[in-house]
Amino acid sequence: MLALAFLVVIGVVLIAAGFEHEVPKGYVYFAMAFAVVVELLNIRMRRRAAQPVHLHEPYARRDSMPDP
Numbered sequence: 001m002l003a004l005a006f007l008v009v010i011g012v013v014l015i016a017a018g019f020e021h022e023v024p025k026g027y028v029y030f031a032m033a034f035a036v037v038v039e040l041l042n043i044r045m046r047r048r049a050a051q052p053v054h055l056h057e058p059y060a061r062r063d064s065m066p067d068p
Helices: 002-018 025-049
Strands: none
Touching: 002 025
């Protein structure tokens, strides 16, 4: 996703340059830095969510359960 965000930003800047409209470099740098921060948060959240779920033991023993 980060590479896609960079490509979109650069594409918009090139299209704007084609229409002879200058986009200040600060806007481009801010957009790229924001994309990096969001991607770092995404990586951090995925790492925390990857922990397995610990299940409890069943309440009834299997041999005491009736057959269906």
